[in-house]
Amino acid sequence: MATTYAEPLGPHAAPHVxxxxxxxxxxxxxxxxxxxxxxxxxxxxxxxxxxxFTKSRGYAVHELVGWLQYERVWAQPRWSVALHNLxxxxxxxxxxxxxxGLLLAILLDQRIRQEGTLRAIFLYPMAISFIVTGTAWKWxxxxxxxxxxxxxxxGYTNFHFDWIVNEDMAIYTLVIAGVWQATGFVMAxxxxxxxxxxxxxxxxxxxDGARMLRIYWRIIIPQLRPVFLSALVILAHLAIKSxxxxxxxxxGGPGYATDLPSTFMYAHTFTRNQLGMGAASAVMMxxxxxxxxxxFLYSEVRHSRATGRD
Amino acid sequence: xEQTWETPQMAQGTSFAWxxxxxYGLLGFxxxxxxxxxxVMVLTSFxxxxxxxxxxxxxxxxxxxxxxxxxxxxxxxxxxxxxGIKGYFWNSAKMTVLAVVISTVLGLLNGYVLTxxxxxxxxxxxxxxxxxxxxxxxxxxxPMATLLGKMGIASSTTGLVFxxxxxxxxxxxxxxxxxxxxxxxxxxxxxxxxxxxxxxIFWRILLPNSGPIIIVTVIWQFTNIWNDFLFGASFxxxxxxxxxVALNNVVNTSTGERPYNVHMAAAMIAALPTLLVYxxxxxxxxxxxxxxxVKG
Numbered sequence: 279m280a281t282t283y284a285e286p287l288g289p290h291a292a293p294h295v296x297x298x299x300x301x302x303x304x305x306x307x308x309x310x311x312x313x314x315x316x317x318x319x320x321x322x323x324x325x326x327x328x329x330x331f332t333k334s335r336g337y338a339v340h341e342l343v344g345w346l347q348y349e350r351v352w353a354q355p356r357w358s359v360a361l362h363n364l365x366x367x368x369x370x371x372x373x374x375x376x377x378x379g380l381l382l383a384i385l386l387d388q389r390i391r392q393e394g395t396l397r398a399i400f401l402y403p404m405a406i407s408f409i410v411t412g413t414a415w416k417w418x419x420x421x422x423x424x425x426x427x428x429x430x431x432x433g434y435t436n437f438h439f440d441w442i443v444n445e446d447m448a449i450y451t452l453v454i455a456g457v458w459q460a461t462g463f464v465m466a467x468x469x470x471x472x473x474x475x476x477x478x479x480x481x482x483x484x485x486d487g488a489r490m491l492r493i494y495w496r497i498i499i500p501q502l503r504p505v506f507l508s509a510l511v512i513l514a515h516l517a518i519k520s521x522x523x524x525x526x527x528x529x530g531g532p533g534y535a536t537d538l539p540s541t542f543m544y545a546h547t548f549t550r551n552q553l554g555m556g557a558a559s560a561v562m563m564x565x566x567x568x569x570x571x572x573x574f575l576y577s578e579v580r581h582s583r584a585t586g587r588d
Numbered sequence: 589x590e591q592t593w594e595t596p597q598m599a600q601g602t603s604f605a606w607x608x609x610x611x612y613g614l615l616g617f618x619x620x621x622x623x624x625x626x627x628v629m630v631l632t633s634f635x636x637x638x639x640x641x642x643x644x645x646x647x648x649x650x651x652x653x654x655x656x657x658x659x660x661x662x663x664x665x666x667x668x669x670x671x672g673i674k675g676y677f678w679n680s681a682k683m684t685v686l687a688v689v690i691s692t693v694l695g696l697l698n699g700y701v702l703t704x705x706x707x708x709x710x711x712x713x714x715x716x717x718x719x720x721x722x723x724x725x726x727x728x729x730x731p732m733a734t735l736l737g738k739m740g741i742a743s744s745t746t747g748l749v750f751x752x753x754x755x756x757x758x759x760x761x762x763x764x765x766x767x768x769x770x771x772x773x774x775x776x777x778x779x780x781x782x783x784x785x786x787x788x789i790f791w792r793i794l795l796p797n798s799g800p801i802i803i804v805t806v807i808w809q810f811t812n813i814w815n816d817f818l819f820g821a822s823f824x825x826x827x828x829x830x831x832x833v834a835l836n837n838v839v840n841t842s843t844g845e846r847p848y849n850v851h852m853a854a855a856m857i858a859a860l861p862t863l864l865v866y867x868x869x870x871x872x873x874x875x876x877x878x879x880x881x882v883k884g
Contacts, residue, residue: 407815
C-alpha cells in the first residue's frame with residue numbers, strides 16, 4: 279500500500295479521496311461524542327437557564343419574566359431550609375470524612391495484617407446504591423426497631439435515638455449515613471498519598487528521636503496537602519449533588535426538614551408543576567458546583583501539562 | 589511483632605505493642621460499624637416477620653427462611669402491581685449492559701483519537717467533555733425529559749440507555765485518554781510507517797494492550813449505571829423502571845404491617861450485581877474511583 283498517509287498530521291499530501299478520508303477519520307470518530315457533549319451538556323445547560331427566565335409552570339412557555347423565578351425560589355421558606363441543610367450537611371460531611379478518612383489511612387499504613395480485607399470493608403459502601411443501603415440505615419435508625427431497640431434489649435432503657443423522626447435532628451442522620459458511605463473513598467485517596475511519601479525523610483526524623491505522632495503531624499500530614507485539596511473538592515461537589523441519600527433515608531421529611539437543593543429542584547419540577555422554579559434552582563446548583571470544579575479541573579490539566587504528563 | 593530480646597529496643601518494644609493493640613482495636617471497631625448495615629440487611633432478609641418485630645436486629649435468625657427472597661422476587665408489591673421485582677431487575681440488567689458496552693467503546697475510541705491523533709484544539713475539546721462528568725444532573729433533567737418525550741422513547745429502557753451513554757462518555761473518555769497517554773507513541777508511529785490505518789492500529793496495537801483500562805471502565809460504568817436513581821426516577825414510569833426505582837417503591841408503598849424481611853431481601857437482590865463485581869474486581873473499582881477523582 280502507498281505510504282501517503284504515513285504522516286497523518288503532516289502538511290498536505292496528495293489529495294487522494296481515501297487519503298483525505300483517512301486524515302479526517304480521527305475527527306469523524308470523535309465528532310459524535312463532541313456533538314453529544316455540546317448538545318446534551320452545554321445545550322441543555324443553556325436550555326435550562328433559558329427556562330429559568332421564563333414564566334413556565336406546568337409546561338414550558340416562552341414568556342420571559344426576568345429574575346422572577348429566582349425571586350420566587352428565594353422567597354420560599356423551603357429553599358432557605360434546603361440551603362441551611364446543605365450548609366450543615368456539607369460542612370460536617372466534608373470535615374468528618376476528611377478526618378476519619380485520614381485516620382483510617384494512617385492506621386492501615388502501619389503494616390497491618392489483613393489490610394486488603396479491611397480496605398474492602400471500608401470501601402464497599404461506595405459500590406452499592408444508596409437506595410439499597412439507605413433501606414438498612416432507615417431501619418437501623420427507626421426508634422422502634424433499630425439501634426434504640428437494641429440498646430433497650432441490652433438493658434439501657436434510657437437510651438433515646440429518634441433523630442430520624444425529629445425535625446431538628448434528622449439532617450444529622452444524613453450526615454451519619456453520608457459519612458459512612460464516602461469515608462472509604464477518602465481513605466483510599468489518603469492511603470495512596472501516604473504510600474507516595476519518601477520513606478527516607480521519615481527514617482531520618484525517627485533516627486533524630488522524633489515520636490511517631492510528631493512525625494505524622496509535622497512531616498507526613500503537611501505533605502498530603504494535594505490529597506486534601508482533591509478530596510475536599512470531590513466531597514464538596516458530592517455534597518451538593520447528594521440526592522439518593524435524602525430520598526432513601528428521609529424522603530426530605532419530616533415535612534421538608536431534610537430537603538436539600540437537589541430534592542427541592544426535583545419536587546418543584548416533577549411534582550409541583552413549577553418548571554421555572556425547578557430550572558432556577560438547578561442553575562444555582564450548577565453555578566455552585568462550577569465555582570468549585572472549574573478552577574480545580576483547570577489547575578489539574580495545567581499541572582499535568584507542566585509535568586510533561588500531558 | 590518480630591522482636592528479639594537481645595536488641596536494646598525492649599523498652600520501646602512494650603509501648604510499641606500497646607500501640608499495636610490500639611491500632612487493631614480501632615480498625616476492628618470501625619470495621620464492625622462499617623459492616624453493620626450489610627449484616628443487618630442480610631440477617632433480616634432471612635428472618636420470619638414475627639421474629640423481626642420481637643427480636644433484635646443483630647441476632648442470628650432462629651429459624652432461617654428464604655421465603656422473603658422468593659417473595660421479593662415474585663410477589664412483592666411495586667406500587668399497585670404485585671409481581672415482585674424480577675421484571676425491574678431485568679430492566680436494569682438490559683439497560684446496564686447496553687449502556688456500558690456502548691459508552692465504553694466510544695470512550696476507548698475517543699481516548700485513542702485524543703492521544704494518538706492529536707489535532708489543534710483537542711485538549712480544549714477534552715476539557716469541555718471533562719466538565720460534563722461533574723455537572724449536577726438536575727441541570728439537564730427538564731430538557732432531557734422534553735427531548736425523550738419528543739423522540740418517543742420516554743419511559744423506556746431505550747431512553748435510559750441513551751441517557752446513560754450520553755452522560756457516561758465523559759468518564760469513559762477520561763479513563764481511556766489517561767491510559768493511552770502513557771502508551772508509547774513509537775509503536776503507533778511504526779505501524780503508520782508500515783501503512784496501517786486508523787482502525788487497524790487501534791484494533792491490532794492499542795486494543796490488545798487495553799485490558800486493564802477496559803476492566804476499570806466497565807466496572808465503573810456498570811456500578812454507576814446499575815446504581816443510578818435520579819435518571820431512573822425522572823425518565824421512567826411503572827413497568828419500565830429500573831431496579832433502584834422499583835426498590836424505592838417497594839420500600840415506600842407497603843401498607844399495614846411492613847414486611848421488613850421482604851424489603852431487605854429486595855434490597856439485597858438489588859445490591860448483589862454490584863456487590864459481586866466489587867468482591868471480584870475490587871482492585872479495579874478502586875482504580876476507577878481514583879481516576880474519577882482526576883488525580884492522574
